[in-house]
Amino acid sequence: MKKILFSLILMLVTIQLSAQDNGVEMADKLRSDGKIYVVVVCIVIILLGLLAYLFSIDKRLKKIEKENLPKN
């Protein structure tokens, strides 16, 4: 779990870095009002976080369901 969390944090850091590098260059080409990428990165991080949380709840629930099965 710790390893996964650590690699996730590392990934998030690199996402932000690459977004900052590309964002400045690409915003001029694709969109006249730049820095929209910052918002996109934030929204994606929030969504990824919430979805990862949902997956972890699901996983825990599965574990409890398995524990409860043999009893009944």
Place this chain on the structure above:
Amino acid sequence: MNKTWWKILGSVLVVYTAIAGLLLGVPRLPILNESIRNLYFHVPMWFAMIVLFSISVFYSIKSLSSKSEIDDMKAVESVNAGIIFGLLGLVTGAIWAKYTWGQFWSFDPKQNFAAISVLLYFAYLILRNAIDEEQKRAKISAIYNIFAFPMMVVLLFVLPRLKDSLHPGNGGNPGFNSYDLDSRMRMVFYPACLGWILIGYWVYTIKFRLRSLENKQQAN
């Protein structure tokens, strides 16, 4: 449906819509401006809500004939999950309205009726809490739900059309489909709807599984 592939699909679609919805091209329209992108986020909330309420009414009808507690629990938990999406739809709609119609709540028929339809389902939950006996609760709330569902459909899709409304698709206003939803927007809008419906269904299954576990523990 106890597999993971559709959960991953839903997650991928939702993340895709966040990226594509903000970055891909949209039609240039006055008043709406960039807020047209809200279509990818505000409308799917309502679709997810309607799908969840449909699941609920399906299990309500089923529970009347099967008299099974599981069907009753499925009906409640899908309403519980659906209400979250309905509230999110109301709030995002109000914010969008502030910057296009001028006010958060202009007592537009669509807004009012949407709020009433969410209240209908709050009433469903309150009705359930008011009845202690399980068999009676399942039966009465199932019948209420069967009446509430067509009411919700009428409130959301029929009545606003008969009145003057600012909302697209109502009161003589053309819907988004007719002229602004071009092929670029469809590429994001349909995946967004499917993605949020899947996420909504996922939340419902989690809530249902939690409740059935709690139920088992109470029985033991």
